[in-house]
Amino acid sequence: MDDMSRATLGNRLFTAVERRSRPLSRLAASGLMAAMVVVFVADLRGVLRSRTVEGWAGPPHSSMDFAPWFAGMVCVLAVGLAVWPRDGRPATLATASAGVAVPLAVLVVSASLWPLPKGMYGFPLSVTETMGLLVVLALVALRCHLWQVLLVSALCFLAGLSDYLREPFDPQPAAALSLVLVGLAPGLYLRWRAADRQARVRRVRAEERLAIARDLHDVVAHEVTGIVVRVQALRYAADRRPELVDETLPEIEEAGTRALESMRGMVSRLRGPEEVPLTSDPADGLRALAAPAAPGRPEVSVWLEGPVSELPVEVGTAVWRIAQESVTNALRHARGAGRVGVTVRADDDLVALRVDDDGRGGGSSAGGHGLVGMAERARLLGGDLSAGPADQGRGWVVSATIPIPRRGTR
16 A cells, blocks of 8 residues: 555544544433433432431421422523534634533522522432533533633632531531542543544544655656657657657656556545555566666666565565666766666565766755655665665765565564
């Protein structure tokens, strides 16, 4: 699989995960609301049952017995407003509103129960109230800004501490702080997971752009360079050798057709679900680089040693693309070159590539991306690449080595 196909596959995987997360979020929201309703009904049944107990040692029965249940109803409605999946500003606004409404409802009920007689038990926080505080803390930590998280945390801490106004016991600030921390923990964890996933999505998209840029550069530049070299040769030789026009024009047409076919193949891989390798046999692609000398164009010779045809697809494609780009750079920048040699040696563990020429000048333009793309291809597969002048002082040499993964390894 080549770099562009691998990056495109990664982007499609993240898109699929994003699509599947939506129904899961709806399912989680539905389950949470169902749990809130069940707890709310259980709290109501508990209030009604307490009014029938003989010898009740709690606060005297009155309509205020239903005050915690009323606060629980506010919690259920507020959570229902905030819990349903939304995106952007509406989600933040709904969650922040619920984060303020739930602790305020608890505080208002606590203040209204404070002057009443408590008996032995008082009016403890109902399960629905406690659950509502935990849920809004988690949602606010997940969706809201820092100042909103701090505001809601302070309100929930006061709401938890207001249990002292309902019961004849000492205040419990540690219990209120624990309630806040337990509520924030799942929201902060999910927020970290979402930030990590977004970072990975950005990284995959950046890799995809680089992979597409490399393949566009390799495919188009090689064929177009061949066309430009042939056209330049015709400009200088057509007057002296008119027969070259009839010989060269078909070659230019073939090069343009190959470039168009390569572009169509890349577009198909971007659009289609299947991952088609750029070449089924890297040896064929390497041999296709060979070309006889022509006016204004050096000879390109290719030597292959070892099982080049049996290289894994990703290794074979990388070797082919590096060789293709190196030949293109030599044809474009090596002035006065008479030959360009491509040598590939493969064994069971390693494949080595060498591309050299006998021209003057570097093998790559100063502002181009060819050497960067070639180095990236080799590095992604655990190999290395070097490029520079030949030892004899004339010509340019590109050398790359790429390890061959053993069967069954990645």
